Amino acid sequence: MALGRDPLDALEIPDGTTVEEHDLVTDGDVIVGGQSTVEFGVRGRNVVAGERVRFGGDIEADGDCRLDMWSDVAGNVLVGEDAYLGERVHVGGQLMVSGDLDIGDDVEIEEGFEANGWIVIRNPVPTLVFYFIVLSQLLRVGETDAADEIAEALSGEEETAADPLVIPRGGDVSDDSWQVSTPAHVGDGCRLHGNLRAQSIEMGADNNVFGSLRARGDVVVGSGTRIHGDVTTRGGTVEVAEDVRVLGDVSCNDLELHEDAVVDGSIRSRGEMRIVRPEAKRDIE
Numbered sequence: 001m002a003l004g005r006d007p008l009d010a011l012e013i014p015d016g017t018t019v020e021e022h023d024l025v026t027d028g029d030v031i032v033g034g035q036s037t038v039e040f041g042v043r044g045r046n047v048v049a050g051e052r053v054r055f056g057g058d059i060e061a062d063g064d065c066r067l068d069m070w071s072d073v074a075g076n077v078l079v080g081e082d083a084y085l086g087e088r089v090h091v092g093g094q095l096m097v098s099g100d101l102d103i104g105d106d107v108e109i110e111e112g113f114e115a116n117g118w119i120v121i122r123n124p125v126p127t128l129v130f131y132f133i134v135l136s137q138l139l140r141v142g143e144t145d146a147a148d149e150i151a152e153a154l155s156g157e158e159e160t161a162a163d164p165l166v167i168p169r170g171g172d173v174s175d176d177s178w179q180v181s182t183p184a185h186v187g188d189g190c191r192l193h194g195n196l197r198a199q200s201i202e203m204g205a206d207n208n209v210f211g212s213l214r215a216r217g218d219v220v221v222g223s224g225t226r227i228h229g230d231v232t233t234r235g236g237t238v239e240v241a242e243d244v245r246v247l248g249d250v251s252c253n254d255l256e257l258h259e260d261a262v263v264d265g266s267i268r269s270r271g272e273m274r275i276v277r278p279e280a281k282r283d284i285e
Contacts, residue, residue: 014163015187028162033169
C-alpha cells in the first residue's frame with residue numbers, strides 16, 4: 001500500500017484476487033471502510049472492517065479479525081488467531097476463534113462462540129482507529145515518518161507481505177457490481193464477477209472480469225485482460241493494451257487502442273483515437 005495518501009481513498013484489488021462461488025478470496029489482508037456492504041463472504045489473512053459494515057457470507061481469517069461497532073455478518077466467523085468485536089456486532093452463525101477474543105457490549109452471536117485463548121467482554125477501542133484513521137491523520141499533516149512506522153507495524157514489518165484488498169468507505173460489493181466513489185486499482189491475474197463502477201479504473205495484466213467497466217475518468221486495461229462487457233468512461237481516456245479482448249462496446253472521449261487488442265462490439269470515441277503499434281514493427285518500417 002503506497003504511503004503519501006489516505007489508505008482508504010481507493011478500491012484496491014491486489015494480484016490474484018478471485019471470486020470463488022460466494023466468497024471473495026485474497027492472499028493478503030481484507031480492509032473494509034465503514035458503512036460498506038460486501039454481499040460475499042471473505043477469505044484472507046487478517047480481516048478488518050469499520051463501523052456498520054455488512055457481510056453477506058462467512059468470514060475466514062487466517063490471522064486476526066477485527067469488526068467495528070454495528071457490523072453484521074450473515075454467516076460464520078472463523079479466526080485463526082485473535083478476534084476483536086465492537087459493540088452491537090451481529091454474527092448470524094458461529095464465532096470460532098483459535099486465539100483470544102475481545103468482545104464489546106450487546107454483541108449477538110446466534111449460534112454460539114468458542115475461543116481457545118482469553119475472553120474479555122468489554123467495549124473495545126474501534127478497530128480502525130489504530131490502523132487507518134490515525135495513519136490518515138498523520139499523512140494529512142505531513143508526518144510521513146510516523147506514518148511509515150505505523151504502516152510497518154500494520155504489515156508486521158514483512159517486506160514480502162501480500163498487498164491488502166481495500167474496500168473504501170461506503171463501497172458496495174456484490175456478485176452484480178463493485179461500486180465505489182473513489183478510484184479503483186486492480187492488480188494482475190484477478191478473476192472478478194460483476195460490473196466495476198468507480199471514479200477511475202486502472203487494471204493490471206491477465207485479468208478476467210465477468211462484467212463491464214464504467215468510470216467518470218480514465219480507464220486503463222492491462223495486457224492479456226478479458227472484459228466480458230462494455231468499457232465506458234463519461235469524460236476520460238480509455239487505454240487498451242495488447243492482447244486485451246473486450247466482448248462489448250468501448251465508449252470514451254479519447255481512445256488509445258493497441259493494434260493487437262480486440263473489441264467485439266462498437267467503438268465510440270468523441271475525441272482523438274490512436275492505434276498503438278509494437279516497437280518492433282516500427283523499427284522494421
